[in-house]
Structures are given as C-alpha cells and as structure tokens.
Amino acid sequence: MSNEGLQAAQRKMADAGVAQTAIDVFSHYYGQLEEGVTGSIPEDTIEPYLDPPRLEDVTIDPAQAKSAFDQLVVINLNGGLGTSMGMDRAKSLLPVRDGKSFLDLIVEQVLAARRATGSRLPLVFMNSFRTREDTLEVLAKHPDLPVGDLPLDFLQNKEPKLTVDGLQPVTWDPDPDLEWCPPGHGDIYTALQTSGLLQQLLDAGFKYASVSNSDNLGTVPSPVLAGWFASTGAPYAAELCRRTPADRKGGHLAVRRSDGRLILRDTAQTPPEEMDYFTDEHRHPFFHTNNLWWDLEKLDAILKERGGVMGLPLIRNEKTVDPGDKTSTPVYQIESAMGAAIEVFDGATAIVVGRDRFLPVKATSDLLLVRSDVYDLDERRALVQKVDTVPGVSLTSEPYKLIGDFELRFPQGVPSLKEATSLDVQGDWTFGADVSVVGAAVLGEEGGTVPEGARVGTEG
Numbered sequence: 291m292s293n294e295g296l297q298a299a300q301r302k303m304a305d306a307g308v309a310q311t312a313i314d315v316f317s318h319y320y321g322q323l324e325e326g327v328t329g330s331i332p333e334d335t336i337e338p339y340l341d342p343p344r345l346e347d348v349t350i351d352p353a354q355a356k357s358a359f360d361q362l363v364v365i366n367l368n369g370g371l372g373t374s375m376g377m378d379r380a381k382s383l384l385p386v387r388d389g390k391s392f393l394d395l396i397v398e399q400v401l402a403a404r405r406a407t408g409s410r411l412p413l414v415f416m417n418s419f420r421t422r423e424d425t426l427e428v429l430a431k432h433p434d435l436p437v438g439d440l441p442l443d444f445l446q447n448k449e450p451k452l453t454v455d456g457l458q459p460v461t462w463d464p465d466p467d468l469e470w471c472p473p474g475h476g477d478i479y480t481a482l483q484t485s486g487l488l489q490q491l492l493d494a495g496f497k498y499a500s501v502s503n504s505d506n507l508g509t510v511p512s513p514v515l516a517g518w519f520a521s522t523g524a525p526y527a528a529e530l531c532r533r534t535p536a537d538r539k540g541g542h543l544a545v546r547r548s549d550g551r552l553i554l555r556d557t558a559q560t561p562p563e564e565m566d567y568f569t570d571e572h573r574h575p576f577f578h579t580n581n582l583w584w585d586l587e588k589l590d591a592i593l594k595e596r597g598g599v600m601g602l603p604l605i606r607n608e609k610t611v612d613p614g615d616k617t618s619t620p621v622y623q624i625e626s627a628m629g630a631a632i633e634v635f636d637g638a639t640a641i642v643v644g645r646d647r648f649l650p651v652k653a654t655s656d657l658l659l660v661r662s663d664v665y666d667l668d669e670r671r672a673l674v675q676k677v678d679t680v681p682g683v684s685l686t687s688e689p690y691k692l693i694g695d696f697e698l699r700f701p702q703g704v705p706s707l708k709e710a711t712s713l714d715v716q717g718d719w720t721f722g723a724d725v726s727v728v729g730a731a732v733l734g735e736e737g738g739t740v741p742e743g744a745r746v747g748t749e750g
Contacts, residue, residue, distance in 0.1 A: 295457040296320050299450050302459050306470075309484035311598035312447040316473070319624040322604045324457060329603045331559045333567045336544035338574050339552065342530060344642040348518045355517030359409045361497040362516050363586075364400055367475050367628070368393075368425055368504040369418035369446045373613060375654060376692030380421035382504040383428065384693065386651070386660055387667060392504050393428050397435060398671040403511035406670075411511060412437040412496070415504070416481060418446045418472045438494060444485040446472045451611055451621040460621050462611045469611065475580075476602045476626025483593050492586055499589075501582040501628070507660070508649035509581050510672040516583075518641065525588035526638040528554075528629055529581035531648050536682070538569035540577035541629065543640055552640065553633045554578055558605055576640075578629050579648045592634060600634055602626040649673055654696040655683040662707040681710040681727075686735075689718040702742075710747060 296317060303313045372381030382392040390398075400413045413435060417425050422445060429435060429442050436442060448470045450459035462468050473480075478501070482488040491499075498516060502509035519527050528543065541556040560568040567573060593600070605625040612618040632638045649665075651657050659665070664680055665673040690696050702723035707713065710727040717737035724743045731747030733740070740746060 295324075295452070295459075299452065299459045302450050303448075306448070308447055308449070309480075311484050312449070312473075312477070312480050314597065315447075315477075315480050315599050316449045316624065318599050318601065319604050319626070320452075320457070323452070323606060323622060323624060327604050327606075329559045329605055330561055331544075331553070331555045331603075332561055333564045335547055336553070336555065337547060339543045339545055339640070340575065342543075342576065342640045342642050345515065345518070345644065348514065348641075350514050350517035350521065352513075354521065355513035356407065356409070358498060358516040358520035359407055359411070359511075359513040361495065361520075362409070362511070363412045363414060363491055363496045363499050364511055365478075365499050365501045366396060366413065366415045366504050367478065367502070367580075368415040368421055368443075369472050369475070370503075370505070371418075371420055372505075372693070374652075374691075375696075376694055379424050380417075380504075382421075383424060384651075384657070386507065386657070387665075387673075391428070392507065392651075393425065395507055395667075395671055396504060397429070397432050399507075399510050401432075401434065402670050407513060410437050412440050412491075414441065414487065415443040416446050416475075416478055417443045419448055419470070420467075440490060440494065441487065444481055444487045446475075446481050447477050447484070449473050449624060451609070451623055454608065454620040454622055457622070460611050460619055462619070465612070468613075471623045474605060474607075474623075474625030475628040476600070476630060478628050479589070479593060479600050479631065480598055482589075483598055488586065488590055488593070492590060497586055499582075499584045499586055501584065503580055503650065505652070506579075506581070506648065506650045507673050508645075508647040510647075510670050515641075515643070519583040522639055524635075524637050524639045525585045525592075526632055526635040527583040528632055528638075528640040529579045529583075529643045529647060530576040530640050531579055531643060531645055533571035533575055533577045535571060537577045538571060541627070542568075542574040542577050543632070544574065546633070551633045552638055554627060554629045556605070556627060558607070559603065576642060579643070580629055581643075581647060582629065588635065600626075600631055602630040602634070646672075646675065653685075654690050654693065655685045657693075657696070658683055658685070658700075658704050659707070661704045664707050677708050679711070681707050682712040683707075684712075684714045686716050686718075689737075690715070705740075705746075713747075 370381045607623040610618040705725035712730045714732045717735040721740045722742035726745045729748035
C-alpha cells in the first residue's frame with residue numbers, strides 16, 4: 291500500500307473533521323484500489339435470482355401492519371445535485387407537479403400517511419455537504435414535520451478524489467470544493483452510525499427503516515410493506531420490479547455461487563464482454579429499485595461487529611476533478627452502493643413490487659412524463675398512473691438535456707400525453723400551450739414551434 295498517498299488522504303480527511311470510522315472505511319477501499327480491485331462480478335460466478343416473493347401475493351393483518359408502521363422511520367437519500375441535468379443545487383428542489391418539488395411532495399406523502407394511520411413516522415434526509423443548506427431551508431417551511439428531538443437530516447461523509455496517476459489526494463486551486471466527493475450512497479451505513487442518528491432512533495423506539503432516493507416519488511409510505519417486512523424477521527430487504535427492455539441498464543440481484551448469498555450487480559461491475567448477459571431481461575428478470583428495508587437493531591449489531599466498516603464491494607468511478615471540464619485532472623472516486631449490503635446480512639430477502647413504486651427522474655424525458663397528464667396526484671400525494679401504458683418519450687440530447695434549456699422549450703407547460711403511445715423529439719422544438727400528443731409522434735430534426743392547441747402524431 292502506498293503509505294504516502296494513503297496518509298495524505300487520511301490527514302486531509304481528519305483536518306476536514308471527517309469521522310474516524312469514515313476514514314477507516316476509505317482506507318479499506320484505498321487498499322483495494324491499489325491492489326487493482328475493480329469490483330467485477332463475472333456471469334459464471336452467479337446464478338439468476340428467479341423466484342422472489344411478490345407483494346401482490348402478500349396478505350398482512352391490519353393490526354400487524356399498524357404495529358410495524360408505528361416503529362418505522364422513513365429515510366431519504368438526498369445527496370445528489372442533478373449535475374447531469376445541469377443543476378448545481380439539490381436535485382430534489384426541482385419542480386415536479388403544480389409548482390411543487392420532489393422535496394415538497396415527499397414531505398406531503400409522509401404527512402398524509404401520518405394523518406391516515408396516526409403513526410409517528412419520522413422523515414429524515416441524508417444530505418451531502420452540497421445539498422444540506424438548501425434542503426433544510428425548504429424543510430423549515432414545514433413546522434409540523436419534526437418528530438420529538440429527532441433531526442430532519444444527517445450528513446453524508448466526504449472523501450478526497452484521488453489522482454489516477456499516483457493515487458494522491460487531488461489539488462484543484464480553481465475550486466477546492468471539487469477536490470472532494472461523497473463516497474456513494476453505500477456511505478449511508480457509516481453516516482448513520484457516526485452521526486449518532488442510528489442510536490438515537492433505537493433509543494426512541496424505532497425498529498425499522500424504509501429507504502429510497504429523493505428523485506423517486508413512487509415510494510409512498512406503505513403499512514402493508516412494513517408489515518410484510520416485520521413478518522419475515524429478515525434483517526434487510528430490497529424492493530424489485532420486473533424488467534422490461536427499457537430497464538436493461540438497471541442493477542439486478544443474483545445468487546453468488548460460492549456461498550449462496552444474494553448480491554447486487556450493477557453495470558459498472560459487469561465485464562464489458564458480458565453485458566449481453568446483464569441486459570437480458572429474460573435471464574435476469576427483475577431489477578433493483580434502490581428501495582430498501584432495514585431492521586435497525588440488526589443493522590446496529592452488524593456495524594458494531596465490523597467496527598463500522600461494512601466491507602461493501604468497491605465501485606471505482608473514473609472522472610475528471612472538474613466534471614464540467616473533461617481536460618482537468620483524471621481522478622478516481624471511491625464509491626459503494628447502498629444496495630450491495632444485501633450480501634452482508636444473513637437471511638436478507640427481496641420482494642417484487644408494482645411499477646408504481648419506481649418512478650425515478652434521471653433525465654428531462656422522465657421529468658416530462660411525471661409533469662404530464664399521464665399521472666395525477668391522489669389523496670396520499672402519490673403519483674397515480676392514469677393511462678394503461680406509459681408512453682415512451684425520447685428527447686434529442688442537446689436542446690433538452692439541461693433543465694434550463696428544457697424549461698425554455700415548454701414555456702406554457704408540457705403537452706398532454708394521455709392519448710400518446712410514444713413521443714420522439716429529434717430536433718429543437720418549442721411547444722405552445724395546450725398541445726396534445728396522440729398515438730406515435732415524431733418531430734423531426736428540422737425543429738421549429740408546435741403551435742398552441744396542436745394535435746401531433748397519428749390519430750389512429
């Protein structure tokens with residue numbers, strides 16, 4: 291191990307006030323990185339996971355569901371900036387419906403669930419050092435959100451980016467903040483422990499946690515799922531959805547041949563020559579939603595047993611120190627995936643849920659869909675699909691990729707899609723008010739303006 295590089299990174303983290311346990315986790319991965327570990331999971335080391343239980347087959351006694359819900363905390367991952375969409379603030383602040391952001395709607399979902407059940411149901415966000423201030427400013431507008439003395443957030447750890455050439459902490463004078471990165475959402479376990487929040491939740495009588503991403507409005511608090519998880523006695527569970535051709539890049543669970551454990555395999559962990567196996571929705575029929583359930587007591591025991599180092603598989607992410615400048619210094623970001631912890635827990639399980647619990651917004655095409663009349667908000671503040679089949683939406687990259695450019699092209703709001711089967715926008719088009727897409731619509735490379743009240747596509 292390069293003592294010089296590792297020690298420099300450890301000093302930098304300690305000087306920045308990073309918890310010692312987080313430094314220990316970083317040191318664990320640094321050793322793997324120097325050894326050339328890439329986290330690759332070849333196809334011949336796994337078996338497909340073919341027969342998980344399905345939520346549609348679950349029957350839970352209402353009293354059991356209520357009991358589990360009374361002991362549940364909702365944890366939301368909120369560390370992302372939405373840089374792929376041109377944002378420099380928390381992605382969850384993006385307006386989604388009726389001028390309300392992801393953050394607003396998540397809060398409303400939790401408050402609605404409290405009113406419906408009488409459960410305490412705390413909501414806690416894991417922020418990064420780049421999302422915390424803006425997020426807490428919005429949450430302050432909801433004075434009824436806090437539960438007892440529990441905080442509304444805890445902070446994800448940070449670590450130095452490492453030069454590809456030499457594995458030294460990178461220096462970037464134009465913006466020293468860019469010398470740092472979050473360690474991926476696998477850091478949630480370390481951050482829960484080092485922040486003291488895990489112990490605080492246990493002391494307050496909470497036993498279970500439901501965890502999801504802040505850009506997924508499908509994870510409405512569910513007493514039935516809470517009751518199912520409690521009934522299994524499992525320490526950990528993942529929500530899965532059935533794969534379609536559109537989900538071929540999503541990570542999947544598999545059974546490791548060497549020990550029979552469930553593991554998570556992501557794209558970055560698949561050898562390039564084996565991507566045909568990874569993307570085969572028949573061979574690996576379910577994808578991992580990143581919606582998780584934990585038994586907090588068992589999580590606490592595992593963390594104490596391992597000294598806070600969960601030992602999740604390494605994800606080596608190669609970037610440039612300034613993501614907006616591809617000529618800047620090449621760096622490694624050491625990351626891990628929250629869902630990979632499934633292999634750590636004896637008796638971990640999974641359940642197949644409906645697609646309504648997986649509505650992520652990763653690109654502006656997804657945003658167009660959730661803003662459209664394909665969905666509506668119900669009394670739970672959940673997005674409810676109003677059509678039999680969600681239309682496919684493809685927006686040509688450049689004029690629509692960044693949120694500012696996207697908004698300029700829909701000055702009067704997004705078009706109606708309830709009669710559409712697909713929308714393929716190939717050029718630079720600006721949409722007038724009250725546009726309707728019907729059937730399959732293709733707007734060509736020539737670009738232009740779609741006039742107010744227009745109906746575009748195939749009428750039948």
